Amino acid sequence: MTDFKPTSNTIKETVDHASQTQDPWADIRPYMDHEVADVLARLSRDSELLTALTRFRLPRMARWAPPLARALASHAVRREVKDVSTVYDFQMRIASYMERMIRTTTDSFEVSGLDKLDDNSAYLFIGNHRDISLDPAFVNYALYLAGRDTVRIAIGDNLLKKPYVTDLMRLNKSFIVPRSARGKRAMLAAYQQLSAYIRHSITVDKHSIWMAQREGRAKNGIDRTEPAIIKMLTMARRNAERQVAFGDAIAELKLVPVSISYEYDPCDLQKAQELHDVDHQGSYAKSEFEDIQSIVAGITGHKGRVQLRFGSPIGTDMATPDEVAAEIDRQVIGGYRLFSSHYLALDTMGDAPELVARKALTRQDKERFQARLAGVPEHLRSYWLAQYANPVKHKAGRLMG
Numbered sequence: 001m002t003d004f005k006p007t008s009n010t011i012k013e014t015v016d017h018a019s020q021t022q023d024p025w026a027d028i029r030p031y032m033d034h035e036v037a038d039v040l041a042r043l044s045r046d047s048e049l050l051t052a053l054t055r056f057r058l059p060r061m062a063r064w065a066p067p068l069a070r071a072l073a074s075h076a077v078r079r080e081v082k083d084v085s086t087v088y089d090f091q092m093r094i095a096s097y098m099e100r101m102i103r104t105t106t107d108s109f110e111v112s113g114l115d116k117l118d119d120n121s122a123y124l125f126i127g128n129h130r131d132i133s134l135d136p137a138f139v140n141y142a143l144y145l146a147g148r149d150t151v152r153i154a155i156g157d158n159l160l161k162k163p164y165v166t167d168l169m170r171l172n173k174s175f176i177v178p179r180s181a182r183g184k185r186a187m188l189a190a191y192q193q194l195s196a197y198i199r200h201s202i203t204v205d206k207h208s209i210w211m212a213q214r215e216g217r218a219k220n221g222i223d224r225t226e227p228a229i230i231k232m233l234t235m236a237r238r239n240a241e242r243q244v245a246f247g248d249a250i251a252e253l254k255l256v257p258v259s260i261s262y263e264y265d266p267c268d269l270q271k272a273q274e275l276h277d278v279d280h281q282g283s284y285a286k287s288e289f290e291d292i293q294s295i296v297a298g299i300t301g302h303k304g305r306v307q308l309r310f311g312s313p314i315g316t317d318m319a320t321p322d323e324v325a326a327e328i329d330r331q332v333i334g335g336y337r338l339f340s341s342h343y344l345a346l347d348t349m350g351d352a353p354e355l356v357a358r359k360a361l362t363r364q365d366k367e368r369f370q371a372r373l374a375g376v377p378e379h380l381r382s383y384w385l386a387q388y389a390n391p392v393k394h395k396a397g398r399l400m401g
Helices: 008-022 033-045 045-057 059-064 066-080 087-105 134-145 163-171 184-203 228-242 246-251 268-281 289-298 321-335 340-347 363-374 378-395
Strands: 108-113 123-126 152-156 172-179 209-212 257-260 305-312
Touching: 008 246, 033 066, 033 087, 033 163, 045 059, 045 066, 045 163, 059 066, 059 172, 087 108, 087 134, 087 289, 108 134, 108 289, 134 209, 134 257, 134 305, 163 172, 184 209, 228 246, 228 321, 246 289, 257 321, 268 289, 268 378, 340 378, 363 378
Parallel strands: 108 305, 123 209, 123 257, 152 172, 152 209
Antiparallel strands: 257 305
């Protein structure tokens, strides 16, 4: 009998299989503490990250002396993270930047409803989606201020086109939602893995999660939950227990709707452009770095007042994904804060004037709104106004379908 001599490929396949058996979510989960040092070392050498940083912070040097600019950026990255050895350390760095961002780009940040949730329980927070990075960042900051652990964040793989972006997101406790898998079988396997990870996080790790109620931001200001997401969430329990009641599969996840409301959206103009192009050209062509630019714009742009409202856990009295989606919508819309920008947009459109809370509008509110509207090109104004006006109509039950 001929002796079997394993090749390097068979050894690698065996190691990979063993690794996946021990850690079935290794390719989608957030990084763990023991991985942090290697990831940070890799980031400090990543040429794409260093180039992006120099274009943002050292634009003239990046143009005339790119190697020197990248060397300075690498030194700055290493200096910034020299004492970071755990995920918690990394998030504490982020907390300091969040504090500065809130101080410089918002007029206020208010949180309600969190005090009604158990400090020691893990929840699946599912919220409306207006900003790529700030929606979960504000949730995390609210939890941090309350002395609670931060969430693991669901992020679509469509946003992770650069390795350094993936590393940064996974350091910040993000896990990957598959959107680029091809074929029904591949998509089913990917969503089963995702469902199992989410269930494990809530029921075994006792670690809360944040995810959006829909794929992509609500660019028209209309917040609606995709029932398909609810169906995905119950896959793991229903695969494990074929006879389990749908309501029980939902209840064990301790699903809590979350409403986030911005008085002004730093990306409102870009969203209006996208809606305009879809209407007039049939599609919108996203530029290579547009998602990253949207993240930067969201962080640095003025937001006015921001409110975050946590709802109540959804119980066992749900029979279908559509019922759960409807309950999430009810709580999200009910908890949504209408600001002066919303009423003034509706008033400017001349639509449903009886819904405009005129007594609540100050001269300062009107002047600030008009100054912002003045910067919107004429062909985009209807789309820009609609994304602020629609929440008023939605809350009043005037948006159907």
